[in-house]
Amino acid sequence: MKTSGLSGSGRATDATRIRSVARATQVLLWVAKQPYGVSAREIADAHDLALPTTYHLLNTLVDQGMLTKDSQRRYTLGRSAAILAQAHLRTRAVPDVLLGALRELARHTGETTYLADWGEHDIRVLASVEGRHMVRVAEVATGTYEHGHARANGKLLLAFAAPEVRAAYLRAHPLIPVTSRTVCAPDRFEQELAQIREQGWATDEEEYAPGLSCVAAPVRASGQVIAALGLSVPTERFQQRQAELTAILLETATALTLETAVEVPAS
Numbered sequence: 001m002k003t004s005g006l007s008g009s010g011r012a013t014d015a016t017r018i019r020s021v022a023r024a025t026q027v028l029l030w031v032a033k034q035p036y037g038v039s040a041r042e043i044a045d046a047h048d049l050a051l052p053t054t055y056h057l058l059n060t061l062v063d064q065g066m067l068t069k070d071s072q073r074r075y076t077l078g079r080s081a082a083i084l085a086q087a088h089l090r091t092r093a094v095p096d097v098l099l100g101a102l103r104e105l106a107r108h109t110g111e112t113t114y115l116a117d118w119g120e121h122d123i124r125v126l127a128s129v130e131g132r133h134m135v136r137v138a139e140v141a142t143g144t145y146e147h148g149h150a151r152a153n154g155k156l157l158l159a160f161a162a163p164e165v166r167a168a169y170l171r172a173h174p175l176i177p178v179t180s181r182t183v184c185a186p187d188r189f190e191q192e193l194a195q196i197r198e199q200g201w202a203t204d205e206e207e208y209a210p211g212l213s214c215v216a217a218p219v220r221a222s223g224q225v226i227a228a229l230g231l232s233v234p235t236e237r238f239q240q241r242q243a244e245l246t247a248i249l250l251e252t253a254t255a256l257t258l259e260t261a262v263e264v265p266a267s
Contacts, residue, residue: 020057023047023049023057024057024060024061026047027043027047027054027057027058027061028061028066028067028077028081029222030043030046030047031043031067031075031076031077032077032081033223033224034076036074037070037072037074037075037076038074038075039073039074039075040054040055040058040073040075043058043075058075061078062075062078064080065078065079065080065081066078066080066081067081094115094126094127097256098115098126098127098219098227098256099127101229101252101255101256102114102115102127102128102129102229103129104252105129105229105231105248105249105252106129106130106131106132107132108248109131109231109245109248110131110132110133111131111133111231111232111233111237111245112128112129112130112131112231112232112233113128113129113131113229113230113231113232114127114128114129114153114229114230114232115127115128115219115227115228115229115230116145116153116154116157116216116227116228116230117157117226117227117228118157118161118165122145122169122172123145123148123153123154123157123169124145125145125153126227133237147173147176147178147182147208148169148173149170149173149175149182149183149189150178150179150182150183150204150207150208151204151207151208151214152202152203152204152214152215152216152228152230153202153214153216153228153229153230154228155192155193155196155202155204155216156196156201156202156216156217156218156225156228156230157225157228158170158193159193159194159196159197159202160196160197160218160225166193175189178207178208178209179206179207179208179209179210181205181206181207182207182208183207200217200218200250201215201216201217201218201246201249201250202215202216202217202228203215203216203242203246205235205238206235211234211235212232212233212234212235213232213233213234213235213238213239213242214230214231214232214233214238215230215231215233215238215242215245215246215249216228216229216230216231216249217229217230217246217249217250217252217253218253219253219256219257220257221257229249229252229253229256230249231245231249233245
């Protein structure tokens with residue numbers, strides 16, 4: 001069968017992969033997406049694996065702390081998986097493929113580009129590249145990302161975040177008016193997030209700063225949104241080029257989807 005794995009460098013072949021590791025990784029990624037845990041039979045069926053093979057994988061992953069099994073014999077992520085997740089959230093290393101795409105997007109559009117994701121406790125800007133236009137947005141500083149509810153990248157990350165993550169962020173960062181155009185009504189904000197999930201991109205027009213508009217698109221891995229790629233543009237030029245810039249951004253973000261098909265034959 002074909003399953004997907006994370007790769008920033010292109011399609012891999014069986015000769016360069018250890019199949020049992022690939023299979024275990026796919027099981028972990030799939031379990032991570034199931035909110036209430038899964039049984040061994042559900043895992044076997046989802047991955048077209050023999051049940052004995054599935055138990056061998058699961059017992060090994062439980063022994064290593066990557067999975068845990070509850071009283072209902074359902075598997076969820078274990079403490080070792082949490083250690084990996086926390087380490088990833090602490091790192092600021094940006095893969096070359098993402099940096100290259102950021103630079104190419106700035107070159108292609110002439111506008112300031114930036115990449116944001118979830119840090120350990122907050123939204124953060126990972127990298128930015130300044131545009132070449134004479135009238136442009138200054139380079140976006142990396143680090144903590146203020147007022148995510150008023151910014152395109154922030155709204156996109158909030159829209160695709162787990163409900164509990166979104167609720168925690170909004171408790172710590174209330175919907176305050178950053179400008180006169182900031183959406184602050186909770187019902188209206190939730191409606192906008194639903195629209196973002198449906199259409200696949202987010203915008204803000206002077207919600208964060210007068211004269212500044214932004215558009216953001218999701219970068220995905222294994223079906224999950226892992227980052228937001230954005231363009232910051234002076235509002236006058238954004239209004240003239242919104243459709244063009246949105247199309248270019250979506251094309252770039254789609255190309256950055258870090259999924260590679262890998263053959264993992266069942267036992």
